[in-house]
Amino acid sequence: MKEKAKILDTETLNRSLIRIAHEILEKNKGIKDLCLVGIRNRGAYLAKRLSVCIEQIEKEKVSVGILDITLYRDDLTLIAQQPVVHKTEIDFDITGKTIVLVDDVLYTGRTIRAAMDALIDLGRPKSVQLAVLVDRGHRELPIRADYVGKNIPTGKNETVEVRLAEADGVDEVVIIEKD
């Protein structure tokens, strides 16, 4: 395991988020019926940060929720180390809303598939969009992001690690090469 390259730092990460915030507002023509839902864990922090960016631009609050997708994963019987189940915290009705799902890395698309299932069990959104900080390719499902912080072509022997101050004490995105 070795760090191959640093892709984003605090400054570039923030710029990406501000740009995504503008793109979300542009595409949806404002924040009417707009809600952000972050996928645990790092997607939740990113959603919160995006909501701050949007609030600074629009001077109005946007609802933020947190989605835990553990119970919707399709690989529960395949993984040797089981994930810990956390709470889903969405305290608003999602029916009729435009939901922007937020995650850190888009890879196979299976997390997003699970997140959409989890979301739709909670109500019937008007539409669901996807914002990710990093798209690293290698999709296994027909899923694409509406908003991307950075496209990073990667090999299968590499992983992308998003580190955020809230969880890791530092803002950075690095590519790690597995031996």
Place this chain on the structure above:
Amino acid sequence: MIWTRKDLLGLEELTREEIEFILSTAESFKEVSTRDIKKVPALRGKTVVNLFYEPSTRTRVSFEVAAKRLSADVINIATETSSVKKGETLIDTGMNIQALKADIIVMRHNYSGAAVMLARHVDISVVNAGDGWHEHPTQALLDMFTLKEKLGRIEGLNVTIVGDIAHSRVARSNIWGLTKLGAKVTVCAPKILIPVGIDKMGVFVTDDIDAALTKADAVNVLRMQFERDDGNVFPQQLEYFKKFGITKDRLLKAKKNIIVMHPGPLNRGIEISSEVADGQNSVILEQVTNGIAVRMAVLFLVAQARDSKNANTN
């Protein structure tokens, strides 16, 4: 923490960390029951068999609801109408359920130790839903879950358990769990219903309910199981109510916000008065709701532990 047990047989064998892990996992599951669509696909394609050798409605229904909210298929076997009546042994019954490719057996049995024995003979998961006078782990877990939810912690709480301690698996599981999590437990019963050696489990023992209530943050009122009285050792019902029944007058002398719990079914006017059972200190119905979250967590964890084991060996 990583949960590795394929079975839940009792709280005696669990560590504090494992008990706390079940409780925190259950917190995440509680939200599912508040949705319009009360279902998640976590155990889709899994089969849960409820194998009950003793009459039970609330525990069986609670496990059934929990399994169904996880999308598992549920089969109920009541032994009065099964081959057990024709003389099949417990192990044979277990092997047959395993041969049906079920994934989890939830068992209630009238013999202490039955769940441990079954778990030794089958590879699929076994969850103890009460075995004789031994343990009823999910009841104790839901009691602790409710306490933690109401009072924010378990550590340092004074909890009084009153009733037929001698015949109670609920008492035993609660004592194991509460003491491991740092609560101070007092058991209170007529002397004849206090088993020899119970003080070695690290509890205070008394037959004075008023004294046992004065410092208590919570009182867990056990049902008087008159059906278990084969030797006429139980006090008369009215006598019991007078000396040990939890009444409004008794609570006046206790802490104002004392939590009153009861595993059900209630014998109103024997171990608890209706005023208290329906009063503002009572969390009896919340216990029922929490029982679903706790059992969902247990079913999920044992199923995942077994899957992980299989994934590791493949």
